Amino acid sequence: MKVLVPIKRVIDAYVKVRVKSDQSGVETQNVKMSMNPFDEIAVEEAVRLKEAGKVSEILIVSIGDKSTQETIRTALALGGDRAIHVQSDDALEPLSVAKCLQAVIKNENPHLILMGKQAIDDDCNQTGQMLAALCDLPQATFASNIELNDSEATVTSEVDGGLLTVKVSLPAVVTTDLRLNEPRYVSLPNIMKAKRKPLEEVTIESLGVTLKQHQKVLKVTEPPKREAGIKVDGVDALLDKLRNEAKVIG
Amino acid sequence: MQNIDKVQALAQRLPELEIRTSQEYCQQYGKDWLRLYEPNPCAVAFVRSTQECAELVRVARELALPLVPSGGRTGLSGGATALHQELVVSCEKLNQIRDYNEIDEVVTCAAGTITANLQAFAREQGLFFPISLASDGSSQIGGNIATNAGGIRVLRYGLTRQYVAGLTVVTGTGEIVQLGRGLVKNACGYDLRQLFIGSEGTLGFITEAQIKLTRPPSATSVLLLAVNSIDAVMQTFCRYKKRLSLIAFEYFCDLALAKVTEDKQIKAPFEAASPYYVLIEFEHGSESDFELALSLFEESMDVGEVQDGIVSQSEQQANELWFYRESISEVLASYHPYKNDIAVKPSLVPELMQQLNLVIAEHYPLSEVVWFGHIGDGNCHLNILKPQTMSANEFKQNCDKASHLIFAQVQKLGGSISAEHGIGLLKRNYLQYGRTSYEIDCFGDIKRLFDPDNILNPGKLIG
Ligand SMILES: Cc1cc2nc3c(=O)[nH]c(=O)nc-3n(C[C@H](O)[C@H](O)[C@H](O)COP(=O)(O)OP(=O)(O)OC[C@H]3O[C@@H](n4cnc5c(N)ncnc54)[C@H](O)[C@@H]3O)c2cc1C
Numbered sequence A: 001m002k003v004l005v006p007i008k009r010v011i012d013a014y015v016k017v018r019v020k021s022d023q024s025g026v027e028t029q030n031v032k033m034s035m036n037p038f039d040e041i042a043v044e045e046a047v048r049l050k051e052a053g054k055v056s057e058i059l060i061v062s063i064g065d066k067s068t069q070e071t072i073r074t075a076l077a078l079g080g081d082r083a084i085h086v087q088s089d090d091a092l093e094p095l096s097v098a099k100c101l102q103a104v105i106k107n108e109n110p111h112l113i114l115m116g117k118q119a120i121d122d123d124c125n126q127t128g129q130m131l132a133a134l135c136d137l138p139q140a141t142f143a144s145n146i147e148l149n150d151s152e153a154t155v156t157s158e159v160d161g162g163l164l165t166v167k168v169s170l171p172a173v174v175t176t177d178l179r180l181n182e183p184r185y186v187s188l189p190n191i192m193k194a195k196r197k198p199l200e201e202v203t204i205e206s207l208g209v210t211l212k213q214h215q216k217v218l219k220v221t222e223p224p225k226r227e228a229g230i231k232v233d234g235v236d237a238l239l240d241k242l243r244n245e246a247k248v249i250g
Numbered sequence B: 001m002q003n004i005d006k007v008q009a010l011a012q013r014l015p016e017l018e019i020r021t022s023q024e025y026c027q028q029y030g031k032d033w034l035r036l037y038e039p040n041p042c043a044v045a046f047v048r049s050t051q052e053c054a055e056l057v058r059v060a061r062e063l064a065l066p067l068v069p070s071g072g073r074t075g076l077s078g079g080a081t082a083l084h085q086e087l088v089v090s091c092e093k094l095n096q097i098r099d100y101n102e103i104d105e106v107v108t109c110a111a112g113t114i115t116a117n118l119q120a121f122a123r124e125q126g127l128f129f130p131i132s133l134a135s136d137g138s139s140q141i142g143g144n145i146a147t148n149a150g151g152i153r154v155l156r157y158g159l160t161r162q163y164v165a166g167l168t169v170v171t172g173t174g175e176i177v178q179l180g181r182g183l184v185k186n187a188c189g190y191d192l193r194q195l196f197i198g199s200e201g202t203l204g205f206i207t208e209a210q211i212k213l214t215r216p217p218s219a220t221s222v223l224l225l226a227v228n229s230i231d232a233v234m235q236t237f238c239r240y241k242k243r244l245s246l247i248a249f250e251y252f253c254d255l256a257l258a259k260v261t262e263d264k265q266i267k268a269p270f271e272a273a274s275p276y277y278v279l280i281e282f283e284h285g286s287e288s289d290f291e292l293a294l295s296l297f298e299e300s301m302d303v304g305e306v307q308d309g310i311v312s313q314s315e316q317q318a319n320e321l322w323f324y325r326e327s328i329s330e331v332l333a334s335y336h337p338y339k340n341d342i343a344v345k346p347s348l349v350p351e352l353m354q355q356l357n358l359v360i361a362e363h364y365p366l367s368e369v370v371w372f373g374h375i376g377d378g379n380c381h382l383n384i385l386k387p388q389t390m391s392a393n394e395f396k397q398n399c400d401k402a403s404h405l406i407f408a409q410v411q412k413l414g415g416s417i418s419a420e421h422g423i424g425l426l427k428r429n430y431l432q433y434g435r436t437s438y439e440i441d442c443f444g445d446i447k448r449l450f451d452p453d454n455i456l457n458p459g460k461l462i463g
Helices: A037-051 A066-080 A094-108 A126-135 A186-192 A235-244 B004-013 B023-029 B050-061 B113-126 B141-145 B230-243 B254-264 B287-302 B315-326 B328-335 B347-361 B394-410 B427-433 B437-450
Strands: A002-007 A009-011 A034-035 A057-064 A080-085 A112-115 A139-148 A152-159 A163-170 A172-176 A199-203 B018-020 B043-046 B067-070 B085-090 B096-099 B106-110 B164-169 B176-180 B204-212 B219-226 B245-253 B275-285 B306-311 B340-343 B371-375 B379-384
Touching: A002 A037, A002 A066, A002 A094, A002 A139, A009 A066, A009 B340, A034 A037, A034 A066, A037 A057, A037 A066, A037 A112, A037 A139, A037 A172, A057 A066, A057 A094, A066 A080, A066 A186, A066 A199, A080 A094, A094 A126, A112 A126, A126 A139, A126 A172, A126 B340, A139 A163, A152 A172, A163 A172, A186 B287, A186 B306, B004 B018, B004 B050, B018 B023, B023 B043, B023 B085, B023 B379, B050 B067, B050 B085, B050 B164, B050 B176, B050 B204, B096 B113, B106 B113, B113 B141, B141 B204, B204 B254, B219 B230, B219 B287, B219 B315, B230 B245, B230 B275, B230 B287, B230 B347, B245 B254, B254 B275, B254 B315, B254 B328, B275 B287, B275 B315, B315 B328, B328 B371, B328 B379, B340 B394, B347 B371, B347 B379, B347 B394, B379 B394, B394 B427, B427 B437
Parallel strands: A002 A057, A002 A112, A057 A080, A080 A199, A112 A172, A139 A172, B043 B085, B067 B085
Antiparallel strands: A009 A034, A139 A152, A152 A163, B018 B043, B096 B106, B106 B204, B164 B176, B164 B204, B219 B275, B219 B306, B245 B275, B245 B371, B340 B379, B371 B379
């Protein structure tokens, strides 16, 4: 069984994000980049399925500029077998990403597409769903558990007050949630081995996709600064402030 | 006159000075993190300016009232402990950061400034204050200077000393002296500022410091390697240090890792155990540094130094890898270990460990021994765990005997009996293993020069 895992390179979750001075976006120069954490979970799940003998090949796909290959190598070191790098210097909106992936799927015919439920940079939570619609495939989102056999996947997700389990026939799109697994560390010997794994570079044009921009970012701004607190001298002063400044008590 | 009466007299002379005499204050402010001694101060004073501190010292000197300079009380040698009815003088309320100059990259801060606040201030300027300790949320810059604190980035950034561009101190005679004055260059004779750095409150109060900030590191990554022997640890150090800008090079033994994974209920980082683990944090300004780190790893695999390794892929993973190293101290605490913080030249660490392991095996065959530390600085934390069958008392007596044997070995290898934590009360009686009698005589002369009546931290560091 072949699994396709799309991954995205994003600003590291621990980095304090700064807005560019011209408000056109956020600063990415000299900023630590990492694999989107949900995608890391998808890669880990694919590797576990392979280790369990249910999957025979893991194909990694990522869209982005040259530096994306560093993230792709990480996915290969974690256990991906080969990778496709779709070159693009522009940030793509979810529909465009889904269209590129659709083209790759047409060529590759995977049995399962395992992907993060959302990317932590734009928090869109759209690509998986759009991809399933474009390819006319069943979808199971927010997976916290996946059981796989040759023809179907049983996927559990956490919902308010309980668990929801759905069964989908394969091929299908499954998106991963945080509690599905805990990704392993990348071992250095595996990074070295990953260098020898095949990585194919393709362009969007060569996939036969034409993209249309539907959205334009007008500006990005910082959230308003919180004002520093003050110390008051005593209960009376506090009551006075609550009454006359904050006007929260009568 | 009892010391508490002297404090009364002091309070009358300096009515503005905040003085607390309650049990609660005395207990809390009378000890540092070592917690080996029963605190017994007569009172606690809080100074709010250099001037006030100087007045306090002058009056205390007239009254022959001994003083204990007190910072964040995170010290590990008993330096800020008051055992004999001294007046503890806290710098906690002397804590403003002011006068930052962008061209000089120097900031003036009062001694009581919390280390973490100074780090945050530096970050706001786009700069970096590199002294980083597990205790830096409580320790103060004055305390850092008085102990010449080190921490996890010494390999790359050096000790606190490196960042002290100037000091304002109040000597034991109540004199206010400016030392260094923030100059980069000053070739006019003795640099007295250096004497106060690491003086453990015995020469004077540090009331204000001019701190030189530096540039923050660019992106860093953390490697954790499973290493086959202590010699291989040193070879790995040599290999990486030559080619990469290392920020930290730490090591720990397998027993340390086993205790951490057991206590914290976390996964071991590797499938197979190995005798030692090395944590390397390095800076990669460019992609090629990262590639270089990989090829260095390949080399050390090829020659059989290391058997496995992992690399952090995100800040979170970097923190997780550090967690293995940083949890050791805390996890070992429940074993009531005998701890020692010793140093030799990095090249001599394998020999030091071998010699000390022999000593320990001979005298304490029942004890487990845990080694870890800042091995890139030649700094080892030796921990001997109390055997469960042995009483605390018997163990302590054994350890006191062990100290002499251990320090004698350290001395033989030209090492230090206290790498980072100072002498304080804890190692006062062992100073002769770390310093020659000539040096100790000089210490006494210097002490008398600045504090002729021995009112500043008497009994600490030197007799
Ligand atoms: C969890 C933990 C981790 C630690 N890790 C490290 C580490 O990695 N590296 C390291 O070097 N240390 C470490 N330490 C030890 C300690 O944090 C440092 O020695 C620190 O610099 C002490 O600062 P402080 O403000 O708490 O000083 P205190 O403990 O209050 O005082 C220390 C000494 O300095 C004197 N002193 C304090 N303030 C002044 C002043 N204004 N003027 C004159 N003398 C003064 C005191 O009299 C005393 O002798 C650690 C401690 C803990 C608890």
